[in-house]
Amino acid sequence: QVQLVESGGGLVKPGGSLRLSCAASRFTFSDYYMSWIRQAPGKGLEWVSFISSSGGYTNYADSVKGRFTVSRDNTNNLLYLQMNSLRAEDTAVYYCARDYDVLTGSIYYYMDVWGRGTTVTVSS
Amino acid sequence: EIVLTQSPGTLSLSPGEGATLSCRASQSVSTRYLAWYQQQPGQAPRLLIYGASRRATGIPDRFSGSGSGTDFSLTINRLEPEDSAVYYCQQYGGSSYTFGQGTKLEIK
Numbered sequence: 001q002v003q004l005v006e007s008g009g010g011l012v013k014p015g016g017s018l019r020l021s022c023a024a025s026r027f028t029f030s031d032y033y034m035s036w037i038r039q040a041p042g043k044g045l046e047w048v049s050f051i052s053s054s055g056g057y058t059n060y061a062d063s064v065k066g067r068f069t070v071s072r073d074n075t076n077n078l079l080y081l082q083m084n085s086l087r088a089e090d091t092a093v094y095y096c097a098r099d100y101d102v103l104t105g106s107i108y109y110y111m112d113v114w115g116r117g118t119t120v121t122v123s124s
Numbered sequence: 125e126i127v128l129t130q131s132p133g134t135l136s137l138s139p140g141e142g143a144t145l146s147c148r149a150s151q152s153v154s155t156r157y158l159a160w161y162q163q164q165p166g167q168a169p170r171l172l173i174y175g176a177s178r179r180a181t182g183i184p185d186r187f188s189g190s191g192s193g194t195d196f197s198l199t200i201n202r203l204e205p206e207d208s209a210v211y212y213c214q215q216y217g218g219s220s221y222t223f224g225q226g227t228k229l230e231i232k
Contacts, residue, residue, distance in 0.1 A: 035221070037169075045161075045169065045212055047221035059219045095168055109216035110159040110174035112181075117168055 002027045002113050004096050009118030016086050020118055022079035022096030027113075030054075030074040033099035035111055036081050038092035038120075048094070049081065053102045064090075086122045093117040126150055126217050128224035136230040141203050145227045147196040147213035157216040160189055160198045163226075164209045172211075173198065205231050 008020040022034070036048040049060045049070040058070050069082040079096050097111035127150040137143055147158075155176035161169040171180040173189035176196055186201045200207055208231045213224040 037221075044210075044226045045163075045214075045223040047214075047223065050221075061220065107156050108175045108178070109157050109221075110171055110180075110214070111161075111169075112171045112174075114168040114170070 002098070004098065004113055004115035006094060006096050006115045006118035009094065009120045011121045011123065012086055013124050014087060014122055016122070017082070017084045018086065018120060020081040020083065020094055020096075020120070022081075022115060024077040024079065024098075027098070028103070029072075029077040031103040032101055034070075034072060034079045035097045035099045036070060036079075037095045037097055037111070037114075038090075039095070039117075040089070040092045043092075046092075050099055051079070053100075083120070086120075088122050091120060091122050093119050125220070126153060126215055126222055128213050128215055128222055130211075130213060130224035130227045132227060133225075134228045134230065136232055137203055138232050139203055139205060143200045143203060143207075143229060145198040145200075145211050145229070147191070147198070147224050149194045149196070149215060152193050153196075153215045153217060155192055158189075158191070158196055159214045161212045161214060162207075162209045163212065164206075169212065200229075203231055207231055 003025045005023045035050040051058045051070045055072045067085045071080045095117045096115045098113035129148045131146045158176040160173040163169045177189045188199045210226045
């Protein structure tokens with residue numbers, strides 16, 4: 001079935017960098033916007049970023065703007081999140097999720113497929 | 125940024141009972157952009173409702189959503205033990221998403 005699998009999480013020191021990946025399968029990846037959402041330990045969900053289907057449009061939460069960069073490879077069905085200048089408060093499980101369906105021109109916005117997440121820990 | 129406030133924080137109910145979860149927005153939200161998610165312990169969130177009242181694929185009709193403007197609700201009828209989870213509302217607006225802080229539903 002439709003699947004998203006995140007990877008790339010780990011332990012990194014404050015100020016360090018990490019790149020997360022999300023591999024998509026069994027759907028036409030290039031037809032969808034994609035989002036990153038994170039969840040700090042014991043906390044709620046926080047939207048981080050999204051990228052348009054072509055990759056030409058991106059947006060970020062204020063908390064990560066200027067430090068994180070989202071990108072995608074539609075040939076290989078991959079979504080990325082480059083995280084720089086990491087802080088302790090970036091510690092979280094990071095989920096990728098399938099977002100807006102460009103092909104159908106839907107009037108609705110929601111995230112209907114989620115990966116299992118990858119854990120990022122920022123600590124010295 | 126639109127802030128979503130969910131209530132109650134925690135709800136403890138028995139199997140077979142009904143639950144109503146509230147989501148209040150700091151400003152008006154289009155029904156097209158309001159969704160609800162369920163997150164069971166240790167799992168990724170799952171889409172329940174989109175467009176404020178449309179059930180996602182495979183979601184039983186015990187789950188229903190309603191509301192408009194700034195007040196939205198998720199109703200769960202005939203509670204089952206597997207409904208124990210945290211429920212989040214989400215809105216899209218201004219080219220960004222925000223989530224409510226979640227309501228924890230405990231089935232006694």
